[in-house]
Amino acid sequence: MxxxxxxxxxxxxxxxxxxxxxxxxxxxxxxxxxxxxxxxxxxxxxxxxxxxxxxxxxxxxxxxxxxxxxxxxxxxxxxxxxxxxxxxxxxxxxxxxxxxxxxxxxxxxxxxxxxxxxxxxxxxxxxxxxxxxxxxxxxxxxxxxxxxxxxxxxxxxxxxxxxxxxxxxxxxxxxxxxxxxxxxxxxxxxxxxxxxxxxxxxxxxxxxxxxxxxxxxxxxxxxxxxxxxxxxxxxxxxxxxxxxxxxxxxxxxxxxxxxxxxxxxxxxxxxxxxxxxxxxxxxxxxxxxxxxxxxxxxxxxxxxxxxxxxxxxxxxxxxxxxxxxxxxxxxxxxxxxxxxxxxxxxxxxxxxxxxxxxxxxxxxxxxxxxxxxxxxxxxxxxxxxxxxxxRLAPVRYPAEWSSVAADLQSGKGSTVVLPWTGSYRGFAWNRHQAVLDPAPRYFAGDVLVDDRVFLNDRVLPSEDDYLKSVGAALTSPDASAALRALGVGRVLVEKGNGVDPGQVPSGRVVHDGPLLMLVDLGQPADSVRARPPAGWVLASDLIALLMVLFGVALIWRRSM
Amino acid sequence: MNILIAAAVGGVLALISLIGGVAAYQGQTDGVPQNSLYNYAAN
Structure with missing residues (x-):
């Protein structure tokens, strides 16, 4: 040695x-x-x-x-x-x-x-x-x-x-x-x-x-x-x-x-x-x-x-x-x-x-x-x-999540996740630990989760205007139509997190299992979500990437 | 001298281990309210 x-x-x-x-x-x-x-x-x-x-x-x-x-x-x-x-x-x-x-x-x-x-x-x-x-x-x-x-x-x-x-x-x-x-x-x-x-x-x-x-x-x-x-x-x-x-x-x-x-x-x-x-x-x-x-x-x-x-x-x-x-x-x-x-x-x-x-x-x-x-x-x-x-003991995603992921593969507008009460969930399969909803990362497409933060004494409002519109659409008399107008085609219900069945917008039920329910709302309009100019965003990513690669190359060259 | 030092260190070690260990094991609190800051997930 x-x-x-x-x-x-x-x-x-x-x-x-x-x-x-x-x-x-x-x-x-x-x-x-x-x-x-x-x-x-x-x-x-x-x-x-x-x-x-x-x-x-x-x-x-x-x-x-x-x-x-x-x-x-x-x-x-x-x-x-x-x-x-x-x-x-x-x-x-x-x-x-x-x-x-x-x-x-x-x-x-x-x-x-x-x-x-x-x-x-x-x-x-x-x-x-x-x-x-x-x-x-x-x-x-x-x-x-x-x-x-x-x-x-x-x-x-x-x-x-x-x-x-x-x-x-x-x-x-x-x-x-x-x-x-x-x-x-x-x-x-x-x-x-x-x-x-x-x-x-x-x-x-x-x-x-x-x-x-x-x-x-x-x-x-x-x-x-x-x-x-x-x-x-x-x-x-x-x-x-x-x-x-x-x-x-x-x-x-x-x-x-x-x-x-x-x-x-x-x-x-x-x-x-x-x-x-x-x-x-x-x-x-x-x-x-x-x-x-x-x-x-x-x-x-x-x-x-x-x-x-x-x-x-x-x-x-x-x-x-x-x-x-x-x-x-x-x-x-x-x-x-x-x-x-x-x-x-x-x-x-x-x-x-x-x-x-x-x-x-x-x-x-x-x-x-x-x-x-x-x-x-x-x-x-x-x-x-x-x-x-x-507290860090591992858990596995239920098989039902994988089956719903297959249903969500085909793109048809955005998917709204219920409950619409903040981004955190307490799943029974995760020992009810508070966790940021994994749905936007797990499922394909644009998966929308309420971004308000629910605290004991107050609720911090949403920081995203589009999500505020989705929240308002969910409480409108015809929630399905209001959501479709915003470009939302499906609703995913995460059961066991306080969703009242009466709150789920009407539509065709694609999946109804013990943990998840997926509802098809029909053909949505094009998404009205405002996006930043992709060219500028990608250029910024490229600049940062090139900077880091430049640094790595310098270290590499001098180490040789 | 050595015995005194060893005894003192042993005493402190035992005391900290007892207090911290028992609290950690039992989830004991000292009067500070444990609140859940997320609506549905208390932990």
């Missing part, structure tokens, strides 16, 4: 073991983990919506296109398992790489702190797997940005590729990656590099920016979105303690039980305190500029996460989002907490290294203190083990 391999072997083994422990049952048996926004299907049919061509809000553009591509190579459940496993392993290795000169135990501490923390738990539990993938790229983004700042080989190319991959994950991830990269470069200002960086960042984010800006109907934002999705307190220690310990997601029903206990949140804060204390040593031993940059990113991220929790700020941001296009991207502020972890890594490694140095003859048992600090994130979050305590 080469010395380099021998040095990295413990990091690889630990990262793989942690990833397997976190994903647990999902990795050992076939099937899909369907939770929140985490939706994978066996073989997604191609749709223009994956590139933002259909006029809908481009929430998962171009990630859906990438997943479709991967679906051509392997079944959807294997794609899901591979993406999640690789993301956690790559993230762990990146964290270790950030503190590279450190010894094994400090490296183990940062790998554990990076992979096993409330932020990762809560994002996986709410199904935002693409945010977790983007999070895993962050340490590599820092390393690439340092190379760019120090004019070392591959700096530019690696930054472009990583910015491109981050932009694929989600708009918010692309923004965080650009913020991180900017902070690392700006501490030693090279204005040309910064301009180039922002130009590259803009280019790789075009695939979701262009359809958003050119959508003829526009995107209607709700002024309540910031206060509804602001970070929340998990325990009696309040929201700031939750945020300091990397938790505080808005959706309290997915918070791990132990995080509601004051003492556990307090102990989780101890990890942050230890890491921040270690920064004093890290600054002396490491690259001072990079730590300053990480402090800058962490400060901005913490502010983005924390500010909407202040009542008037959340309300103000909500009003702002109704007049400033795209400001809504900052909602669900806890998402932006991820880069705070980057600042904790060098501090934690330095603190563990310092503790290790205190082990002398007669005080050998101090090693147990070191091990305790290394394992503290796991001890404070046992629910994360084994697929978030079973």
């Amino acid at each position: 080469s010395p380099r391999l021998r040095r990295h072997a413990p990091d690889v083994v630990l990262s793989v073991v942690l990833a397997l422990l976190v994903l647990g049952p999902l990795e050992i048996s076939r099937g899909f983990a369907l939770r929140g926004d985490m939706v994978f299907v066996p073989h997604a049919p191609w749709k223009g919506a994956y590139l933002g061509l259909d006029g809908s809000v481009p929430r998962s553009v171009p990630m859906d296109a990438v997943i479709w591509l991967l679906d051509q190579l392997a079944p959807g459940d294997l794609v899901q398992k591979a993406i999640l496993l690789v993301a956690l392993v790559v993230g762990g290795l990146g964290a270790a790489r950030m503190v590279a000169p450190a010894r094994v135990l400090p490296r183990a501490a940062v790998i554990i702190a990076f992979v096993w923390n409330p932020w990762v738990y809560e994002r996986l539990a709410i199904g935002q797997w693409a945010c977790v993938v983007g999070y895993a790229l962050l340490p590599w983004m820092v390393l690439a940005s340092v190379r760019l700042r120090e004019r070392r080989p591959h700096g530019w190319a690696a930054c472009i590729v990583l910015l491109g991959l981050s932009a694929v994950c989600a708009p918010s991830v692309g923004l965080v990656a650009l913020l991180t990269c900017t902070a690392v470069v700006v501490v030693r200002p090279r204005w040309r590099a910064l301009v180039g960086l922002w130009a590259s960042g803009l280019a790789v984010n075009l695939p979701w920016l262009v359809p958003s800006l050119l959508s003829p109907g526009g995107i209607t934002a709700s002024d309540a979105q910031f206060s509804s999705f602001a970070a929340r307190a998990e325990s009696s220690l309040g929201v700031w303690a939750s945020l300091l310990s990397l938790g505080g997601i808005w959706k309290t029903s997915i918070v791990p039980p132990e995080r509601t206990m004051t003492v556990i949140v307090l102990l989780s804060c101890l990890v942050t305190v230890i890491a921040l204390s270690g920064l004093r040593i890290a600054v002396r031993a490491n690259d001072r500029r990079t730590i300053l940059a990480l402090g800058l990113v962490a400060g901005v991220s913490f502010a983005l996460a924390a500010l909407p929790t202040i009542g008037w700020v959340g309300t103000g941001l909500g009003h702002l989002s109704t007049v400033v296009p795209g400001a809504g991207i900052l909602r669900d502020s806890n998402r932006y907490l991820a880069p705070v972890v980057l600042l904790l890594l060098p501090g934690l490694a330095a603190a563990v290294g310092w503790l290790q140095d205190q082990i002398r003859p007669g005080r050998e048992a101090l090693l147990s203190v070191v091990v305790l600090v290394v394992l503290l994130p796991i001890l404070c979050l046992p629910s994360m083990a084994w697929g978030l305590h079973g």
